Amino acid sequence: MTRLRPNTRKWLLFTHVVASIGWIGVELSIVALGAVGLLTDDTAVAGGVQLSAGTLGEIFYLPASLLTLVSGIALSLGTKWGLVRYWWVAVKIAITLALTIGGNLAVVPKFAEAADLAARGEPIGDTAVMLVTAMSAGLTLLLIATLLSFFKPGGKIRPAATPVPPARTRVSA
Numbered sequence: 001m002t003r004l005r006p007n008t009r010k011w012l013l014f015t016h017v018v019a020s021i022g023w024i025g026v027e028l029s030i031v032a033l034g035a036v037g038l039l040t041d042d043t044a045v046a047g048g049v050q051l052s053a054g055t056l057g058e059i060f061y062l063p064a065s066l067l068t069l070v071s072g073i074a075l076s077l078g079t080k081w082g083l084v085r086y087w088w089v090a091v092k093i094a095i096t097l098a099l100t101i102g103g104n105l106a107v108v109p110k111f112a113e114a115a116d117l118a119a120r121g122e123p124i125g126d127t128a129v130m131l132v133t134a135m136s137a138g139l140t141l142l143l144i145a146t147l148l149s150f151f152k153p154g155g156k157i158r159p160a161a162t163p164v165p166p167a168r169t170r171v172s173a
Contacts, residue, residue: 004078012078016071020146023064027139029056030111034131046128047118053131054115057108065100072096087154092145099138107134 004012030053037049072093076083084090107130114127 002078003080004075009075009078012071012075016068016075019064019067019071020142022060023068024139024142024146026056026060026064027135027142029053030131030135031139034128034135037128038132047121047124049131050111050114050118050124050127052115054111054113054118057111058115061108062104065096065103069093069096069100084157086152086156088148088152090157091154092148095141095145099141103138107138 033049033053033056037046037053040046040049073083075081076089076093081089083093110127110130114124117124
């Protein structure tokens with residue numbers, strides 16, 4: 001396993017933190033927009049919320065999620081933590097991978113579709129509920145991943161075997 005140079009590791013960590021914060025910001029913004037959509041009776045406001053959320057998701061979700069995933073994998077491979085050496089790293093990568101795939105293939109396209117309908121002035125259905133629930137779930141998972149980074153619980157996945165000292169034999173005289 002090759003270790004990153006200190007300067008490279010710092011830049012990669014900076015990239016990872018900024019991308020992760022951006023991703024959390026996208027999730028939080030879409031949750032807020034969804035809440036506004038749920039609380040309004042004004043169809044113009046609801047349409048504007050859908051348009052804003054869809055546009056925000058289409059522009060920022062993919063780059064933030066991919067940059068977080070790629071920088072996280074690079075950091076894990078280039079540091080002592082390893083890709084699947086510690087539980088907290090493996091769980092973080094699993095969360096990031098699931099949200100990246102699920103968000104970009106299932107959730108964001110629904111938001112984009114609702115945004116297109118809203119832009120044409122057509123009924124958008126009940127996507128405000130999906131905005132709030134899907135993004136709240138994603139936000140919760142991202143916050144869990146962030147907590148794992150700070151507290152690093154769980155230890156190694158396969159602890160190193162402790163060497164057993166050789167048995168002493170008694171010599172009878």
